[in-house]
Amino acid sequence: MTQKQVQKTLKQLPVRERLIRCGVQLYSESGFQNTGIETVLRMAGVPRGSFYHYFKSKHQFGLVVIDSYAKYFSNHLLSILQDTSLTPLARLKQFVEVACQGMSRFDYKRGCLVGNLGQELAYLDDEFREKLEHVLRDWEKQTAVCIEQAQTCGELPSDQPSEQLAQIFWIGWEGAILRAKLMCSDKPMRMFSQWFFKM
Amino acid sequence: MTQKQVQKTLKQLPVRERLIRCGVQLYSESGFQNTGIETVLRMAGVPRGSFYHYFKSKHQFGLVVIDSYAKYFSNHLLSILQDTSLTPLARLKQFVEVACQGMSRFDYKRGCLVGNLGQELAYLDDEFREKLEHVLRDWEKQTAVCIEQAQTCGELPSDQPSEQLAQIFWIGWEGAILRAKLMCSDKPMRMFSQWFFKM
Numbered sequence: 001m002t003q004k005q006v007q008k009t010l011k012q013l014p015v016r017e018r019l020i021r022c023g024v025q026l027y028s029e030s031g032f033q034n035t036g037i038e039t040v041l042r043m044a045g046v047p048r049g050s051f052y053h054y055f056k057s058k059h060q061f062g063l064v065v066i067d068s069y070a071k072y073f074s075n076h077l078l079s080i081l082q083d084t085s086l087t088p089l090a091r092l093k094q095f096v097e098v099a100c101q102g103m104s105r106f107d108y109k110r111g112c113l114v115g116n117l118g119q120e121l122a123y124l125d126d127e128f129r130e131k132l133e134h135v136l137r138d139w140e141k142q143t144a145v146c147i148e149q150a151q152t153c154g155e156l157p158s159d160q161p162s163e164q165l166a167q168i169f170w171i172g173w174e175g176a177i178l179r180a181k182l183m184c185s186d187k188p189m190r191m192f193s194q195w196f197f198k199m
Numbered sequence: 200m201t202q203k204q205v206q207k208t209l210k211q212l213p214v215r216e217r218l219i220r221c222g223v224q225l226y227s228e229s230g231f232q233n234t235g236i237e238t239v240l241r242m243a244g245v246p247r248g249s250f251y252h253y254f255k256s257k258h259q260f261g262l263v264v265i266d267s268y269a270k271y272f273s274n275h276l277l278s279i280l281q282d283t284s285l286t287p288l289a290r291l292k293q294f295v296e297v298a299c300q301g302m303s304r305f306d307y308k309r310g311c312l313v314g315n316l317g318q319e320l321a322y323l324d325d326e327f328r329e330k331l332e333h334v335l336r337d338w339e340k341q342t343a344v345c346i347e348q349a350q351t352c353g354e355l356p357s358d359q360p361s362e363q364l365a366q367i368f369w370i371g372w373e374g375a376i377l378r379a380k381l382m383c384s385d386k387p388m389r390m391f392s393q394w395f396f397k398m
Contacts, residue, residue, distance in 0.1 A: 029322055034232050109322045115377060119318035122380035123228055123308045133381045160394075168394050171387045175374020178314065181321035182332045188370045195359075195367050 011045065016054045018044045023065035024072075028110040031120050032062055032128075062117075063131060069113045070135040077139060081146040088150035089197065092143075096193040100186035103177070108184045115174040136174075140166040156197070169196055210244065215253045217243045222264035223271075227309040230319050231261050231327075261316075262330060268312045269334040276338060280345040287349035288396065291342075295392040299385035302376070307383045314373040335373075339365040355396070368395055 010018055022043040026035045037058055041048055055061040080095045103110070114132050121128040144166035150156040156165075172192050179188035209217055221242040225234045236257055240247055254260040279294045302309070313331050320327040343365035349355040355364075371391050378387035 031230075031232075031319055033230075034319075111318070111322075115374075116318055118381045119310070119315055119377055120230060120233075122377075123310075129381055129383075136378070136381070164390070167387075168390055171378050171391045172371030172374050174377055175314075175371050178318055178321075178373055178377070179335070179370050182317045182328055182335070184328075188366075191363070191367055192370045 015044075015046055015050055019046060019051060019054065019061070020065055020068045023061060024069050024113060025110075027062070027065060028069075028113045028116060032117055033120060037061075059125075059127075062128065066113070066117065066128070066131055066135065070138065073114075074138060074142065077142050081142055087155060088146050088153060089155035091146055092150065092197055093193075096189060099177075100189050103180050103186055103189065108181050108186075111181050112174060112177045115177055118174075119178075136170055140170050143169060172196065214243075214245055214249050218245060218250060218253065218260070219264055219267045222260060223268050223312060224309075226261070226264060227268075227312045227315060231316055232319060236260075258324075258326075261327065265312070265316065265327070265330055265334065269337065272313075273337060273341065276341050280341055286354060287345050287352060288354035290345055291349065291396055292392075295388065298376075299388050302379050302385055302388065307380050307385075310380050311373060311376045314376055317373075318377075335369055339369050342368060371395065 010021060013021060019040060022040050023035075026040060026043065037048070037051060040061075041051060051061075055064065077095065080098065081091050083091055083094070086094060114135050117128065118132045122132070140163070144162040147156060147165050147169075148162035151158040151162060173189075176189045176192040180186055209220060212220060218239060221239050222234075225239060225242065236247070236250060239260075240250060250260075254263065276294065279297065280290050282290055282293070285293060313334050316327065317331045321331070339362070343361040346355060346364050346368075347361035350357040350361060372388075375388045375391040379385055
């Protein structure tokens with residue numbers, strides 16, 4: 001989608017949804033503290049009054065943005081990990097492939113909203129910290145199901161519980177996304193996952 | 200060291216060194232963009248004029264702070280990885296152990312300056328991005344030497360080049376530090392490294 005098409009799609013959304021969508025994009029790129037409400041309003045083409053009609057504060061808006069991103073990403077993850085046209089291991093590989101394409105599409109600038117805000121906010125705000133941790137736990141649970149299926153059909157070794165493997169995957173994967181931003185390349189994501197899944 | 204002792208030690212340092220030391224601490228905790236020069240000056244007990252005597256701008260100060268942290272950490276890493284009283288694998292384990300203790304000592308708030316600034320600045324500034332990537336490459340090189348020694352004496356499998364393994368370790372390790380901050384626990388660091396080194 002071109003920038004013009006994105007703008008057009010944005011304008012067709014209800015105001016609340018439009019603000020959240022802009023929040024996801026801006027926080028993924030520049031972080032929470034560095035993005036003023038003014039920047040969100042400008043991008044969304046919405047007056048300040050409307051913002052406070054929907055959200056009590058920037059803090060509450062931040063929490064809603066995380067929820068929205070978490071829900072979107074969870075659906076995305078499930079759509080790949082439950083695709084029974086592929087074997088379980090092929091689904092995990094497909095998740096990596098799509099993530100690499102996504103990072104490249106945004107010039108390695110966006111990364112993962114949860115990783116970005118975790119790095120920035122874990123120290124500052126317990127409510128954010130706990131929410132972000134909770135989101136990662138959810139993604140891990142979904143990934144564990146697919147890893148277990150791969151173990152059952154012999155595509156991955158069964159010497160470690162799938163929940164533990166899923167947690168280790170997500171620990172390293174967020175590091176790989178961070179490094180991809182630094183290297184402007186999907187190489188770290190491919191290296192880490194190839195090694196993890198012995199692909 | 201108590202906070203009072205830290206303050207006393209700080210005051211004994213030359214001004215330039217004092218500013219850098221405060222920069223390392225503040226950027227490790229709150230990031231670069233969220234830490235104004237005023238905050239650094241207040242912590243260092245230094246007037247604004249002195250800052251500009253030593254540094255052209257906040258940007259240049261940031262680059263010097265990264266260099267200083269990189270040098271300190273590189274010495275720290277080498278002192279462990281070249282400790283011949285331990286086997287190569289025991290040295291790698293020792294590095295993990297000391298890192299876990301360090302994270303706990305600062306209540307899981309500081310993390311790695313390079314990981315923090317990478318997350319925050321990769322998108323914004325190519326000079327920072329390239330410097331941070333360069334620092335990680337240095338740490339990887341040092342780690343690769345120890346991994347190779349562990350391979351030579353049969354403590355680690357030799358089926359992958361040590362440089363590649365060191366890179367994968369650092370990709371995941373920065374993710375583990377990030378997650379430790381989110382969980383307020385060293386569990387992610389221990390899980391990732393135990394799995395990586397099959398400890």
